Amino acid sequence: MNIHQSAIVEPTAEIEYNVEIGPMAYIGPDVKIAGNCKIGYGCYIDANVEVGENNIFYPYAVIGTAPQDLKYHGEDTILHIGHDNVFREYVTVNRGTPTGLGYTRIGSRNVFMISSHVGHDCVVEDDVILVNSVLIGGHCKLETGCKLMGGVAVNPFVSIGKLSFVGGLSRIIQDVAPFMIVEGNPAKVRRINEVGLTRAGYSQQTIKKLDEAYRRIYRTKKLNRKKIFDELNEDRGISDETLYLVNFLERSLEGKHGRYLESKRKV
DSSP, X not given: OEEOTTOEEOTTOEEXXXXXXXXXXXXXXXXXXXXXXXEOTTOEEOSSEEEOTTOEEOTTOEEEEOOSOTTOOSOOOEEEEOSSOEEOTTOEEEOOOTTTTSEEEEOSSOEEOTTOEEOTTOEEOSSOEEOTTOEEOTTOEEOTTOEEOTTOEEOTTOEEXXXXXXXXXXXXXXXXXXXXXEEETTEEEEEEOHHHHHHTTOOHHHHHXXXXXXXXHHSOSOOOHHHHHHHHHTOXXXXXXXXXXXXXXXXXXXXXXXXXXXXXXXX
């Protein structure tokens, strides 16, 4: 363990093996930091944060501070962070709220680039990339492998689907379907994320099936999307990935504004 003499580590913090804490960093009460983490100059890790192994925090990252929610009044909530994540300069991540999940959860192998923000009660799964200045509102879910380019702003209660790609400066107010490329203001589905799917090891047959589903859902004159979903569900040859896409979109219809998580909103 290597803690710079100018760093402040509160007595109730738990620091494991081979952790480096740089100059002027602050580690708050009841913080738990697992092995091989690197915490850079001026980082601020607030109370009730659990950090897994091999995470890197670049200078001035601010992690686990109170939620930016007017209903929050100092209750104990939590931030969970998995393993092998990278938090670049000026990244901010907030804890949960009592009226939400009570926690914010970051999975593993994610990259949060400069000045990106993850709001309270969010769940970020694995292998997600947020490019510079991406802003994620509260109560959002980011599924495995999604990528959001610079300056994207995501409305609260939005879900970003698995292996989707969101183009830079897009304004996201509804759920983003898995496996799709979305961009614009207002954001629209442009096509399937063929490059991302190929890099993730999906077969050409699977990609072809998803492309067929994309064309039936998004490149049609039929207005009744639910009927299209029923037709796809009845297809005996439907792939697991296409079924995942259809189920995701069916859930989104439950939300008044195309946001499934908002349909489950407590208050």
